[in-house]
Amino acid sequence: MDRNSANAPQESLAQRLRRWARALKQELRALALAVRDQRTPWYAKLWLSLVLAYALSPIDLIPDFIPLLGYLDDVLLVPAGIWIGIRLVPPAVLSECRVQAATAPRPARRWQAVPLIIGLWLLLAYLLWRWLW
Numbered sequence: 001m002d003r004n005s006a007n008a009p010q011e012s013l014a015q016r017l018r019r020w021a022r023a024l025k026q027e028l029r030a031l032a033l034a035v036r037d038q039r040t041p042w043y044a045k046l047w048l049s050l051v052l053a054y055a056l057s058p059i060d061l062i063p064d065f066i067p068l069l070g071y072l073d074d075v076l077l078v079p080a081g082i083w084i085g086i087r088l089v090p091p092a093v094l095s096e097c098r099v100q101a102a103t104a105p106r107p108a109r110r111w112q113a114v115p116l117i118i119g120l121w122l123l124l125a126y127l128l129w130r131w132l133w
Helices: 003-007 013-036 042-056 069-088 091-103 113-132
Strands: none
Touching: 013 042, 013 069, 013 091, 042 069, 042 113
16 A cells, blocks of 8 residues: 555545436436437437436336335446446447537426326336236
């Protein structure tokens, strides 16, 4: 262990999680831009649209009130979906979108999508109910 690392202040877990969450949000913005890029293949657009809709959805696959499992989707499923999406987007497109996401001002929140997302979840619940009964 060298002297500099011993004297350097250690980053707390909360600080690392905040930094990771900011990086994840930045990556989501870049992927949202990649969905709109014409050079992105259709299958990548489809996958990213599903991942972005799920990440931004107010409804989780596993409700957060269930101990430990409730945050499993937030900690594992969303990052895994992003990881797969990153590999589906051409590298040149992704790098341009990352630069654009880093330099562009944050977009205003658009609440118009909330009814659409809730409607999609209700439709999926109805189809699942019909399939089971």
